[in-house]
Amino acid sequence: MTATHPSPDVQQYPAHFEPPHGSTWRTFFGPGLVRGAWMTVAGFLIGMLLVLALRWWWGWEPLWNTEVILVVGGMVLAPIGFLAGIGSFDYWLHYISGRPTRPEDHSGHGAKTWKDYFRVNTDHKVIGIQYLVTTFAFFTIGGLMAMFFRAELAQPGLQFVDSQTFNGLVSVHATLMIFLFIIPAFAGLANFAVPLMLGAPDMAFPRLNALSFWLLPIAGLMFVASFLAPGGAFGAGWTGYAPLAEGQPLGQTFFNMGVQWAGASSIMTALNFLVTIITMRAPGMTFWRMPLLVWANFTTSLLVVLATPFIAGSQFFVMFDRVMHTSFFVPEGGGYVLGYQHIFWFYSHPAVYIMMLPGFGIVSEVISSMSRKPIFGYRLMALSLLGILVLGFSVWAHHMFVAGMADWLRVPMMITTLLIAIPTGIKVFSWIATLWRGRIHLTTPMLFALGFVTMFVIGGLSGIYLGSVPIDIAASDTYFIVAHIHYVLFGGSVFTIYAGVYYWFPKMTGRMYSETLGKWHFWMTFLSFNATFFPMHYVGLRGMPRRVFDYDEAFGNMNLFISIASFVLGASFVLFVYNVITSWQRGPVAEANPWRARTLEWQVSSPPPIFNFDEIPQVVGGPYEYGVPGARHAILTPTKEAQKEAEEVHA
Amino acid sequence: MRKGIVQLVAIGVVIGVAVALVAVLFQWLPESASEEFDRIQDIYWFATWMSVVIFAVVAAVVVYSVWKWRVPPDDDAEGPPIHGHTGLEIAWTAVPAILVIALGIVSAVVLSRNAEEKEGALEVRALGQQFAWTFEYPELGDFETGELVLPVGRQAQFTMESVDVIHSFWVPNLGQKMDAVPGIETEIFVTPKRTGEFAVVCTELCGLGHATMRAKARVVTPAEFDQWIEEQRT
Numbered sequence: 076m077t078a079t080h081p082s083p084d085v086q087q088y089p090a091h092f093e094p095p096h097g098s099t100w101r102t103f104f105g106p107g108l109v110r111g112a113w114m115t116v117a118g119f120l121i122g123m124l125l126v127l128a129l130r131w132w133w134g135w136e137p138l139w140n141t142e143v144i145l146v147v148g149g150m151v152l153a154p155i156g157f158l159a160g161i162g163s164f165d166y167w168l169h170y171i172s173g174r175p176t177r178p179e180d181h182s183g184h185g186a187k188t189w190k191d192y193f194r195v196n197t198d199h200k201v202i203g204i205q206y207l208v209t210t211f212a213f214f215t216i217g218g219l220m221a222m223f224f225r226a227e228l229a230q231p232g233l234q235f236v237d238s239q240t241f242n243g244l245v246s247v248h249a250t251l252m253i254f255l256f257i258i259p260a261f262a263g264l265a266n267f268a269v270p271l272m273l274g275a276p277d278m279a280f281p282r283l284n285a286l287s288f289w290l291l292p293i294a295g296l297m298f299v300a301s302f303l304a305p306g307g308a309f310g311a312g313w314t315g316y317a318p319l320a321e322g323q324p325l326g327q328t329f330f331n332m333g334v335q336w337a338g339a340s341s342i343m344t345a346l347n348f349l350v351t352i353i354t355m356r357a358p359g360m361t362f363w364r365m366p367l368l369v370w371a372n373f374t375t376s377l378l379v380v381l382a383t384p385f386i387a388g389s390q391f392f393v394m395f396d397r398v399m400h401t402s403f404f405v406p407e408g409g410g411y412v413l414g415y416q417h418i419f420w421f422y423s424h425p426a427v428y429i430m431m432l433p434g435f436g437i438v439s440e441v442i443s444s445m446s447r448k449p450i451f452g453y454r455l456m457a458l459s460l461l462g463i464l465v466l467g468f469s470v471w472a473h474h475m476f477v478a479g480m481a482d483w484l485r486v487p488m489m490i491t492t493l494l495i496a497i498p499t500g501i502k503v504f505s506w507i508a509t510l511w512r513g514r515i516h517l518t519t520p521m522l523f524a525l526g527f528v529t530m531f532v533i534g535g536l537s538g539i540y541l542g543s544v545p546i547d548i549a550a551s552d553t554y555f556i557v558a559h560i561h562y563v564l565f566g567g568s569v570f571t572i573y574a575g576v577y578y579w580f581p582k583m584t585g586r587m588y589s590e591t592l593g594k595w596h597f598w599m600t601f602l603s604f605n606a607t608f609f610p611m612h613y614v615g616l617r618g619m620p621r622r623v624f625d626y627d628e629a630f631g632n633m634n635l636f637i638s639i640a641s642f643v644l645g646a647s648f649v650l651f652v653y654n655v656i657t658s659w660q661r662g663p664v665a666e667a668n669p670w671r672a673r674t675l676e677w678q679v680s681s682p683p684p685i686f687n688f689d690e691i692p693q694v695v696g697g698p699y700e701y702g703v704p705g706a707r708h709a710i711l712t713p714t715k716e717a718q719k720e721a722e723e724v725h726a
Numbered sequence: 727m728r729k730g731i732v733q734l735v736a737i738g739v740v741i742g743v744a745v746a747l748v749a750v751l752f753q754w755l756p757e758s759a760s761e762e763f764d765r766i767q768d769i770y771w772f773a774t775w776m777s778v779v780i781f782a783v784v785a786a787v788v789v790y791s792v793w794k795w796r797v798p799p800d801d802d803a804e805g806p807p808i809h810g811h812t813g814l815e816i817a818w819t820a821v822p823a824i825l826v827i828a829l830g831i832v833s834a835v836v837l838s839r840n841a842e843e844k845e846g847a848l849e850v851r852a853l854g855q856q857f858a859w860t861f862e863y864p865e866l867g868d869f870e871t872g873e874l875v876l877p878v879g880r881q882a883q884f885t886m887e888s889v890d891v892i893h894s895f896w897v898p899n900l901g902q903k904m905d906a907v908p909g910i911e912t913e914i915f916v917t918p919k920r921t922g923e924f925a926v927v928c929t930e931l932c933g934l935g936h937a938t939m940r941a942k943a944r945v946v947t948p949a950e951f952d953q954w955i956e957e958q959r960t
């Protein structure tokens with residue numbers, strides 16, 4: 076299966092499959108957004124009628140139960156209708172029902188106009204961009220929510236919103252950032268880069284890949300739409316602890332179900348990455364020749380497939396308790412309240428690495444190519460990822476040190492938690508050793524990578540405080556936690572996403588971004604980020620709990636300062652958006668390899684050809700052999716001379 | 727090279743001193759009012775000095791490298807092909823391992839000492855309910871209060887319960903914290919070491935009134951405490 080190449084000569088297939096009907100018929104019944112819209116409505120109505128019919132049949136009162144109808148119609152059948160409508164299932168349904176499938180013409184490949192981004196498209200490069208644009212849209216929404224509640228928090232007491240809205244804003248903010256920004260933005264970058272880096276023409280399952288993407292907007296809209304539900308958005312935090320979540324208004328169901336769609340999307344993508352990485356490596360691309368970004372996504376995907384089913388389970392149980400009156404977590408019914416937290420964190424601790432390992436990969440690429448040096452300790456870098464993967468499953472209860480769980484669990488969980496600092500430390504030290512005596516190009520991606528290294532160290536160190544049970548007892552559930560997660564997720568993950576977007580921007584768009592604006596963006600973000608989140612350590616330790624709209628007068632000035640800094644941080648994002656939009660439209664045309672990097676994606680044109688490689692690349696060495704005389708990562712034109720060269724390198 | 731190392735160390739010292747000043751010039755922790763919190767603060771300082779050193783090392787290497795080896799955009803030379811260094815790699819695996827294991831041992835010791843029940847502990851029940859705390863002193867009489875009063879110098883054994891959702895009991899100056907969970911009982915020990923007025927706050931999101939779920943805590947002399955109990959009984 077290794078890199079089976081379809082013929083690059085696309086013209087021999089019909090460019091588009093023509094249905095045997097007129098154009099109006101096609102608009103309404105052919106795959107696309109119009110059919111998606113009416114099939115969404117149809118899905119909802121079918122669900123509603125199903126619920127009404129069953130309730131009538133069993134004689135249940137009242138006949139109309141909004142929550143049940145919303146779950147079955149609104150959150151299950153309407154999304155399925157939408158997916159079917161836009162054509163995600165067309166190929167499979169034709170195949171299953173024995174009808175002629177659409178000729179395998181790859182007409183879903185490539186994007187000629189912007190409209191092609193609004194179709195089910197199977198090209199991993201298009202899907203990568205679809206992911207990134209969508210996730211940055213949700214990043215904007217989540218960020219605006221943060222601006223809103225930081226305004227509320229600038230002074231003690233309630234000024235702008237009521238307390239349910241406040242809780243809703245905080246909860247939806249965190250949920251969007253995690254499930255609709257960090258996790259899928261990494262999936263988007265990897266979608267674009269990983270097949271290219273492997274020397275593969277696409278992902279292993281392009282149609283599954285397209286489906287994974289289209290599940291995302293569904294999840295995101297569900298989270299945002301919860302604000303319209305009677306009683307307001309879900310307000311039990313992104314952690315949605317039972318039993319609080321079980322007594323929440325209707326909005327909570329939007330969380331329970333939204334997580335299912337986002338989770339399904341992650342699992343499908345992860346399976347796709349695993350199969351792609353295992354089976355579609357170009358000839359010569361052994362595991363020990365894979366770039367670290369590929370290694371990072373390999374480990375992340377393993378984490379996703381093993382852990383994500385647990386959060387799906389936890390949210391189903393809460394929803395069953397709410398809707399079907401089971402009692403998984405209802406103590407009066409024999410339920411086990413702490414059970415929720417164990418299941419939830421069994422996913423959500425590994426999830427913090429799902430939100431970090433791909434960033435480790437990005438930073439390894441950037442630091443190595445911008446320092447013009449091989450990555451320091453390549454094998455240990457890959458092995459430490461695997462170390463984190465294994466240890467990551469043995470530490471979940473460090474989120475429960477004050478939850479009242481069995482006492483004996485605390486010390487073992489503390490030890491495993493502290494041990495994670497070792498592979499993490501190896502990575503940090505190897506990055507800075509890569510800088511040593513390099514020839515450092517301080518471009519925007521490099522600035523973000525170095526910003527990441529320093530900020531992530533702060534986040535990791537505050538993690539060590541929290542890993543020590545006695546300190547955690549004092550610091551848990553305060554603003555100190557808020558500081559910690561923002562140092563690891565903003566200073567960590569978000570900085571690496573920025574680094575990745577700048578780094579691959581020329582490859583994705585074929586144009587160069589503005590370095591000047593990029594540097595302004597970095598410095599403004601870096602400074603206001605620290606001004607916003609560093610003081611949170613202080614107010615937290617001093618006694619300010621997290622997730623509060625009101626606090627002790629004594630923290631007033633500090634919170635005012637934090638809020639002002641957070642507005643600057645919000646404004647810095649505008650620079651980024653402006654840079655991306657204007658550069659995409661009319662930036663200078665990018666070269667194929669502006670960074671002189673060695674990995675395969677840079678050996679093809681910017682943007683790459685429709686099937687990535689016109690010839691199958693032959694991998695002959697490691698990906699970071701900067702400065703090694705005569706070393707090559709791959710040979711792309713297997714002409715006679717190149718063949719000879721390959722043999723020489725081998726010898 | 728010798729000169730380079732001196733410069734690197736100088737940068738490290740400057741950063742280390744700056745960060746250490748941030749650590750000591752601000753009052754990061756509330757003033758301790760319990761024996762347990764004293765012990766927690768000791769580990770806090772252990773972790774802090776460790777962090778100052780690690781941060782200074784990393785930041786110094788980053789700053790020094792960028793300062794020393796930055797090249798203009800049109801430079802197209804390559805760096806030296808250094809692939810690794812086994813000695814260094816062993817060192818930066820072993821040193822952090824020793825540090826975190828030391829921290830783990832100290833933490834485990836403090837944890838077990840903070841959970842030791844002493845003789846004559848005062849039994850206090852803390853009841854969480856949306857959105858208020860109620861305190862009971864089952865050995866001393868059949869009454870409930872909304873204010874927590876503790877005698878100085880005597881260990882108090884708190885038993886936490888909740889009637890609805892999860893709450894979390896925390897008095898910042900006393901250091902200890904524990905969730906009040908419906909369906910189970912949880913426990914912590916606190917030995918107040920000085921008198922004063924403090925705040926009880928709920929730290930687990932418990933619904934609309936979570937932010938305002940606060941109460942007053944007073945640590946008083948044993949005589950004042952006995953007198954307060956008398957008043958409550960009548």
Ligand code: HEM
Nearest residue numbers: 427430431473474492496535538539541542551552560563
């Ligand atoms: C050396 C590494 C780390 C250690 C030792 C560590 C330790 C901890 C501990 C003990 C907690 C629980 C605190 C509490 O709730 O009382 C925590 C919370 C958290 N950590 Fe880390 N952490 C580390 C790195 C990371 C990374 C890399 C991420 C994500 C990229 C992360 C994300 C989070 C998040 C999101 C929470 C808060 C969860 C919540 O909402 O309650 N941490 N960390």
Ligand SMILES: [Cu+2]
Nearest residue numbers: 424427473474
């Ligand atoms: Cu964790």
Ligand SMILES: [Cu+2]
Nearest residue numbers: 928930932936
């Ligand atoms: Cu509360």
